Amino acid sequence: MPARPAGSEAGSEVAPGVAWPASERRRDLSGWFYVGPSLLINCLFLLFPVFATLWMSLTSWNGLESPQWVGAANFLELFASQPFWGAAVNNAKWTVIFLTVPIALALLVAAALLRVRRLGFLQTLFLVPYILPTVVQARVWQGMILNPETGLFGWLGKHGINIPDPLISTTFSLYGIAIVNLWAWWGFLTVIFFAAFRQIDRSLLEAAQVEGAGFWQQLIHIQIPLIKPTVLFMLIMTFVWSFLVFDYVYVLTDGGPAGSSEVLSTLAFRYGFERFEFGKAAAISACAGLLGMFAISFYLWLQKKGFER
């Protein structure tokens, strides 16, 4: 990454359409004046820490003494440990849930918004949960819905319908957290898909309708295939984010009870800030982060192969 103009030779080609009378060299220099601040801040607070994390993952470090180089020992130890795989499996479950439920629901609701034009304004309402702070979402669900004493579940319990609080169950804790996240997430996807659907030529749908295609047929055979690039992009991003989920788990259960809802990022946080094993914490982060980058590379490769067209 060149942080400075790397010897801008004279006579290099000028980008098409922007041939300015000023000399190429001076233009390039002034260009770096424009890009410089962003690049500097980004390299300092983003690029450098990423490489530091990767390096840290190969060391043993308690945060105080100087780090000891241990090679791949952190990774080998993690790959042989139960909590790591427990967390990874929870991330995988999370991925499966979020690749299916909210995407399907959002596609359906976005198509419904397109069809029932009078209710189109509801897209703004559907986006409201997404803009609320995660901690607020979490506390509202915890206290007002799931809580067996103060919440809706408690009220139902008094009326003979007993639903146990999923957040304190070792079997259901992860799904309890997922419900809160889904509530905030599906509306965002709906707005994205609605925007994509609106770019489809209306005459296509009208023609299909004349041919006798119903709502489902239009959705599955015309609308979804036409916004395939957007759906694919959201699937990839969902996959990436699923391995990074932190806030909801940390606030709602902190990985409990008994580690039943632990995910990779909360495990990394625990290794780092509770046990001061920064090498292992960095190794877990690297696993989750690199998996995401791998997924995005795969997506770019797909794009290059022309899968989208």
Added chain:
Amino acid sequence: MQTRKLETTALAGLLLLMALVTLFPIALMLLNSVKSDVAVQTNPLALPNPLALDNFSKAWDQAHLGSSIFLSVRIVLLTVLFTCTTTCLAAYALARRKVRHWPLVSGYFLAATTVPITLLIFPLYSLVVRMGLLGNEIVLALIYTAIYTPFSIFLLRSYFLAVPLELEEAAQLDGAAGFQIFLQVVLPLVSPGILTVALIVALFTWNEFLLSLTFFQSEDVKTAIVEFYSFQGRFGTQWSLMMASSVILAGPIIVIFLVLQRFFVEGLVAGSVKG
């Protein structure tokens, strides 16, 4: 035609059902923020009687929300200021290909969009602690700026691309210099884009949890979100005060969102809809 009408009715029903699902928890938050704790425990669905409006002042005082909110507002303003100034410059330069290596720079920022916070947090934490800057709002604002830079650049770039090049050439013929053209001719034309970026960045900064937890958890004055998070211990099961504080933290966001929804939707959708 009969089936089409039936379909539309069913779909309208689905939309209204989802509106109900969306609103229900928010309604419970509002409802129970003005009830006493006993009333919340007896029936969370009942209407408040009498109105316990002093919940808000109680929550505000007991949790020192005032100083926390002031700190968060300062961090938000700093982040918005840093992000908007630096990314306007960068996005303009990339839109106009002002640097020869613009594909490389664009590629770098594209890659940077994929970097998660968990991949930054441990080295940043140890560095900040070592420099004695834990709880420093400028450092946190700079980290946020780095994280929101790629998104802001790509959003602003599309606005700069929409500014006709002829305008700049005309200004140049009138004798205006490069930076002057940027400041006086181009920047005013992309102000809706700047507002969009500012709103989204402000929203994400206000709501951000992991970094502000890491850098402000042990401070006397925490960010509003971290302060709210620590209520669980302090308020115990005082859900009415918890909901009152929720309304204090979320209410202004909801109002601003509803007033300026066009910009929010545009900013949030940007980059996700692949044509």
